[in-house]
Amino acid sequence: MQYKMFLIKYAEIGTKGKNRYVFEEAMCKRMRNRLKPYGEFEVRREYGRIYVEAFSDYDFDDIIKVLKQIFGIVGICPVKVVEDTAYDNISKAVIEYIDEEYKNKTFTFKCHARRNDKNYPKSSMELNCDLGADLLNAFPDLSVDVHNPEVMIEVEVRNVAYIYSKVIPGPGGLPVGTNGKAMALLSGGIDSPVAAYMIAKRGVELEAVYFNAPPYTSERAKQKVIDLAKQVSQYSGVLKLHIVNFTDIQLCIYDNCPHDELTIIMKRYMYKVAEELAMKEDCQCIVTGESIGQVSSQTTQSLLVIDSAIDKIPVFRPCIGMDKQEIIDISEMIGTYETSILPYEDCCTIFVDKHPVTRPKLNQILESEKALTGKIEELYAKAMESVEVVYCR
């Protein structure tokens, strides 16, 4: 069956009081944009609900895939539309609908009817009873359970009637663009795209930064990060990726600082670059994929020392309390896992010491960094000047 319409359910937006329309409109706008390539659709808000109506043929799987990527949506209900609202017609349509949608007709159900048109000859209660009776006659193996039904059959009578019962879960969250902008650090690993996704899910627009280290990292590693950014952008919308050439800074640190502190000092410089870019691009936060204890630079002591490198912008770490497997589960769900595990060397691993410090002290690190003074400033400025920008969509 080709559904003519989808009812879009959203939860959290409903609590936004007078700002509610801002959130709804942001979500509708995104839906219109994303649906455009797949056919003619109208997205409209009406009586506190959002509907997507199709005015052309479309592929069901395409539409569901797109809607499942739009934050704010908690459920997508394919709706059967009945033009003629005479009771017999509605009853026939409900029976047809159940016949087509459910292979095994042995479930418990409840009819939940509503009528917008209060002049309709039957009350909501009467509709529930009569439709229930008609269904039981048509499919004798069904049974009614008004408290805990397996299938809730929704019928809404307006100038036309809507029938639906299935809810395809959406991603939840808040519509992108309703909560400012973040600068996400993408390494090419599993965690960073997940972190970026989770922040975008709260309605935050994204930009991203990647630290490239040729010749120690390859063109393919860079392409991999661009691919990851493209996958995240399916959820977050167009993502501006800043590619920073980091080799000279890394080599300068390698030449002048103790090797067991390389990763910490390198990350402090990455944060400095990210902060500067974030300020320039009007972002209010930095996002990273760190999770406590995952590697030596992600102990609480290391995180404290790394965090101290910047002071203008907060660093958000949505994966901080998650186990690796939990992060992997999300990356599989959002489709970044397969790309993340491609075996290209990334900028974080190339100069890793065999025994890096796990409990760095800020004073000690600041002391080590003194050796960089007078050398690294020029390299830092050069790196900032030569940032390459790729728009990922």
Place this chain on the structure above:
Amino acid sequence: MECYFDNAATTAVFPEVKDLMVKIMEEDYGNPSSLHMKGVEAERYIKEAASRISKELKCLEKELTFTSGGTESNNLAIIGAAMAKRRQGKHIICSEIEHASVSAPMEFLEKEGYEVTYVGVDEHGRLKLDELKSALREDTILVSTMFVNNEIGVIEPIEEISKVIKDYNENIVFHVDGVQAFGKMRFSPKKLGVDLMSFSGHKIHGPKGSGALYIKDKLLMRPIIYGGGQQNAMRSGTENVPAIAGMGLATELMYKDNEKKMDYIRALKKSFIERVTAFENVFDNSGDAPHVMSISFVGVRSEVMLHALEDKGIYVSAGSACSSNKPHVSNVLKAINLPKERLESTLRFSFCEDNTMEQVDYAVGIIGELLPMLRKYTR
């Protein structure tokens, strides 16, 4: 300066080949199986290609089956021969340094109940004949070795290998992966005593997606692709006419003045190796093939060196692909017993006749500059 030194990976198509292929795609696009004129025209291109290649290999036209490339030729040869001979036995022999398109079908056959013996090579990569001799058994049906190794360029003693096999039992099928030898030296499968030999078009300035398998006349073989019965039912599917014609012409062009071309490439190779091994801790692992050089830059991981050269416009291959989370060391380099520090620091350079001494000079200069810098930053 751009230096494409990765000609063992693939080559640029000859302009004449491109022109011929465009003409076929635009004008003579018929299906060779069609009965009308357009079909006959297309069929003529295939015959012409077979004639061009058979002339160089001194074989019969009907002994050539066109495929999609070296990989398919190797698969057809190995699986096809093993299937055809399975009543005589299920034992197969190949060397330790085969290309994946030979070793993977071997693994497939092992899972299907065949037994495979892998014969070792000496420190140059040459097959150990005595080991081969003692591996031969009554139920051995197939031996497969490569002609020129793609990573180090060693030339296997095919004629001697054939003699060892055929002296033991002349019914054993001898397959040779000739992909890296084709177009680089003159030979005839028949004179070498080979029953099956694989070739690829894109290594000799032909198009990708073109290849051929020499199947000795009257040899019992089973196809691996079934369908409309094209190419005497040995390889069904509408023939890729532009690719086949392109490969035919590329073969003819490649073998024109071949000795002169190869002498030229050899001179480049000799000069390159001499100068590059003059740098400290740089070692040469190359065999005698004119176009392949395997060089170890001890102290620099091959991937890093590769990308540093790339940055200067010099394109090469890593003899061993290596990364922090997935160490993968080349079987070939391990089989010739390279020490560990060379395993992870080896690059393959491969020339063709378009390369110049200026490019070699430039590359040697760049390597000289890069080595001290890269050696400073090792993990």
